Amino acid sequence: MNFNVAVIKGDGIGPEIVEQAVRVLDAAAEKSGHKFTYKQILMGGASIDVYGKPLTEETLETAGNSDAVLMGSIGGNTTTSPWYRLPAELRPEAGLLALRKGLGLFANIRPAYLYEELKKACPLRDEIIGDGFDMVIMRELTGGLYFGERSTDVVDGIRVAKDSLTYNENEIRRIAVKAFDIARKRKKHVISVDKANVLDSSRLWRQVVEEVAEDYDDVTYEHMLVDNCAMQLVNDPKQFDVILTENMFGDILSDEASMITGSIGMLSSASLGEGKFGLYEPSHGSAPDIAGKDIANPIATVLSAAMMLRYSFDLDAEADMIEKAVKKVLEDGYRTVDIMSDGMIQVGTKAMGDLIIERI
Amino acid sequence: MNFNVAVIKGDGIGPEIVEQAVRVLDAAAEKSGHKFTYKQILMGGASIDVYGKPLTEETLETAGNSDAVLMGSIGGNTTTSPWYRLPAELRPEAGLLALRKGLGLFANIRPAYLYEELKKACPLRDEIIGDGFDMVIMRELTGGLYFGERSTDVVDGIRVAKDSLTYNENEIRRIAVKAFDIARKRKKHVISVDKANVLDSSRLWRQVVEEVAEDYDDVTYEHMLVDNCAMQLVNDPKQFDVILTENMFGDILSDEASMITGSIGMLSSASLGEGKFGLYEPSHGSAPDIAGKDIANPIATVLSAAMMLRYSFDLDAEADMIEKAVKKVLEDGYRTVDIMSDGMIQVGTKAMGDLIIERI
Ligand SMILES: CC(C)[C@H](C(=O)O)[C@@H](O)C(=O)O
Numbered sequence: 001m002n003f004n005v006a007v008i009k010g011d012g013i014g015p016e017i018v019e020q021a022v023r024v025l026d027a028a029a030e031k032s033g034h035k036f037t038y039k040q041i042l043m044g045g046a047s048i049d050v051y052g053k054p055l056t057e058e059t060l061e062t063a064g065n066s067d068a069v070l071m072g073s074i075g076g077n078t079t080t081s082p083w084y085r086l087p088a089e090l091r092p093e094a095g096l097l098a099l100r101k102g103l104g105l106f107a108n109i110r111p112a113y114l115y116e117e118l119k120k121a122c123p124l125r126d127e128i129i130g131d132g133f134d135m136v137i138m139r140e141l142t143g144g145l146y147f148g149e150r151s152t153d154v155v156d157g158i159r160v161a162k163d164s165l166t167y168n169e170n171e172i173r174r175i176a177v178k179a180f181d182i183a184r185k186r187k188k189h190v191i192s193v194d195k196a197n198v199l200d201s202s203r204l205w206r207q208v209v210e211e212v213a214e215d216y217d218d219v220t221y222e223h224m225l226v227d228n229c230a231m232q233l234v235n236d237p238k239q240f241d242v243i244l245t246e247n248m249f250g251d252i253l254s255d256e257a258s259m260i261t262g263s264i265g266m267l268s269s270a271s272l273g274e275g276k277f278g279l280y281e282p283s284h285g286s287a288p289d290i291a292g293k294d295i296a297n298p299i300a301t302v303l304s305a306a307m308m309l310r311y312s313f314d315l316d317a318e319a320d321m322i323e324k325a326v327k328k329v330l331e332d333g334y335r336t337v338d339i340m341s342d343g344m345i346q347v348g349t350k351a352m353g354d355l356i357i358e359r360i
Numbered sequence: 361m362n363f364n365v366a367v368i369k370g371d372g373i374g375p376e377i378v379e380q381a382v383r384v385l386d387a388a389a390e391k392s393g394h395k396f397t398y399k400q401i402l403m404g405g406a407s408i409d410v411y412g413k414p415l416t417e418e419t420l421e422t423a424g425n426s427d428a429v430l431m432g433s434i435g436g437n438t439t440t441s442p443w444y445r446l447p448a449e450l451r452p453e454a455g456l457l458a459l460r461k462g463l464g465l466f467a468n469i470r471p472a473y474l475y476e477e478l479k480k481a482c483p484l485r486d487e488i489i490g491d492g493f494d495m496v497i498m499r500e501l502t503g504g505l506y507f508g509e510r511s512t513d514v515v516d517g518i519r520v521a522k523d524s525l526t527y528n529e530n531e532i533r534r535i536a537v538k539a540f541d542i543a544r545k546r547k548k549h550v551i552s553v554d555k556a557n558v559l560d561s562s563r564l565w566r567q568v569v570e571e572v573a574e575d576y577d578d579v580t581y582e583h584m585l586v587d588n589c590a591m592q593l594v595n596d597p598k599q600f601d602v603i604l605t606e607n608m609f610g611d612i613l614s615d616e617a618s619m620i621t622g623s624i625g626m627l628s629s630a631s632l633g634e635g636k637f638g639l640y641e642p643s644h645g646s647a648p649d650i651a652g653k654d655i656a657n658p659i660a661t662v663l664s665a666a667m668m669l670r671y672s673f674d675l676d677a678e679a680d681m682i683e684k685a686v687k688k689v690l691e692d693g694y695r696t697v698d699i700m701s702d703g704m705i706q707v708g709t710k711a712m713g714d715l716i717i718e719r720i
């Protein structure tokens with residue numbers, strides 16, 4: 001079959017890691033007789049440079065007409081962004097937000113697990129890691145503070161800025177259903193995270209989650225306050241199977257969860273809506289400081305491509321093929337610098353792509 | 361001199377740890393010739409039980425007329441709160457929020473540092489800890505999502521809940537000034553945390569912080585996005601000196617920061633306004649599961665009392681006395697169960713109080 005993939009190279013290390021993921025996809029296509037056709041689209045900073053805005057109508061349309069979107073890292077996550085003085089609609093991140101919303105991608109799935117081979121890269125002590133941990137963060141992606149009304153005004157000579165956080169029961173229900181569905185295929189445990197002791201939106205969140213839970217007798221669940229969850233991730237990550245939470249909390253907690261694995265360069269993510277269509281991107285940021293040096297780890301993007309095969313194209317065998325190739329490369333001792341340790345063989349971005357392709 | 365201290369015992373382990381702090385204060389008073397007079401006041405769950413609401417007018421007045429408030433842990437931070445179905449004004453946490461607001465305590469100061477003696481309790485690896493870390497989180501405490509308008513409605517048959525996040529430049533300026541002032545007495549570095557790539561309130565936050573920074577030539581500063589900060593705390597805590605942030609981010613990040621020290625039972629906190637008046641409480645939660653068992657660690661509350669002497673009463677010598685006594689007890693090998701390790705002597709809550717008093 002032929003699948004159309006819209007490709008957003010992104011900022012910083014984005015282009016070089018996406019390049020490897022595309023090469024790996026093509027290798028898998030060759031093996032299996034499928035074909036992937038790519039269309040480059042521009043978003044964020046790259047789109048501002050060319051079109052003067054972070055996302056054009058045509059780009060959104062092209063993305064929506066494709067079978068899935070593969071994206072490199074975007075934005076200035078790790079450094080001070082020079083964009084923050086611009087009006088909201090001109091900031092590069094506005095492109096990403098408009099894309100998520102425009103494509104109806106309300107469910108952001110971010111797995112965070114410990115790679116046995118990379119245990120020593122984990123910042124947590126062996127006693128805390130125990131036999132390892134393996135969780136999925138299910139973050140609501142098109143509601144809450146990110147998409148509320150906002151304004152900056154001068155009232156009586158004083159600058160005042162306002163954001164708002166709204167959720168309705170339908171928005172909460174559909175993401176909760178996804179979380180319980182995923183839990184069913186895993187260890188059957190959901191921890192729903194909120195701040196119900198303060199926020200009205202969190203109280204509604206809790207109620208709707210309890211209603212959804214009634215349909216899942218086989219899945220246990222509990223509520224956890226967001227501040228406590230930020231502690232528990234560091235203190236006892238083994239307790240988590242599926243974490244279900246709203247947009248802003250999910251942003252913070254999923255980054256914390258990625259970091260405690262010690263291998264953020266290895267973690268993929270998917271953003272899904274109601275159907276098969278999805279957007280796939282690495283969990284890590286655009287790391288502008290190491291861009292263009294052929295040292296970035298392409299594995300998170302390669303594994304995101306594998307997720308795309310599995311979730312959007314139903315190509316499970318091909319996804320397995322890629323995941324196994326990655327595992328084999330690690331077993332054979334190859335590492336990019338971010339996951340390098342004693343006795344291993346250090347390789348660059350492109351070489352890592354080659355090594356994965358050789359094993360497909 | 362005579363100082364009037366309003367005392368809120370709080371929930372869970374609150375009463376037993378506050379009791380030890382009061383005994384330690386009295387021991388310090390005896391040595392120094394000062395006198396502390398205590399007035400018990402009720403707040404949160406305890407106040408609901410007696411008065412039917414979490415904070416009464418009289419309690420707020422009594423607190424405001426005292427020289428400082430000493431508080432045990434309150435709320436159901438570590439367990440699912442059965443209160444979340446109640447209207448906001450009836451939840452125990454509403455008492456704490458009304459108290460903070462009513463007393464004008466806009467600056468929450470939470471130190472998070474590694475105790476050399478307790479290094480092994482830290483969940484982070486030795487390589488990450490390095491020579492140790494020592495930071496202060498300065499959290500804005502009376503603005504943002506916690507105090508915005510909120511509502512829960514049914515619109516066209518669908519439940520909708522809304523919270524709002526507002527900051528004006530004066531609210532941001534006064535907390536930023538406190539953060540830069542504290543940095544000046546420390547390692548002279550401020551990291552201001554926001555989500556300026558998405559929120560209008562964060563953009564204003566960033567601008568005002570930059571304006572304030574202009575008056576502090578001797579203090580360096582940078583901006584960091586909240587998701588990145590949640591990662592950096594785990595990955596490289598040594599980089600932080602003073603973290604300055606808004607209410608909700610501060611709630612999450614300060615709990616994460618406490619946890620990475622591995623000794624949350626040791627960390628004190630202060631909430632201050634413009635003057636000398638302050639509210640002092642441990643950083644940890646109310647741990648209802650171990651309440652009444654004489655095993656809770658009273659040191660965080662004892663050190664909060666020492667902070668009270670220093671910040672509200674200008675009794676630096678007496679504060680030193682208490683802090684040194686705590687240090688001596690640790691050096692002598694005594695530990696409560698939460699910080700216990702091989703070869704140390706395990707003691708209970710009251711015994712720990714005795715040991716500190718003996719060394720004063
Ligand atoms: C770039 C930014 C808007 C984005 C977000 O906060 O959603 C990023 O941090 C992420 O987590 O995907």
Ligand SMILES: CC(C)[C@H](C(=O)O)[C@@H](O)C(=O)O
Pocket residue numbers: 197198227434435436437453456611
């Ligand atoms: C009890 C709760 C309202 C409170 C807060 O979130 O402010 C607590 O978590 C804290 O950090 O002091």
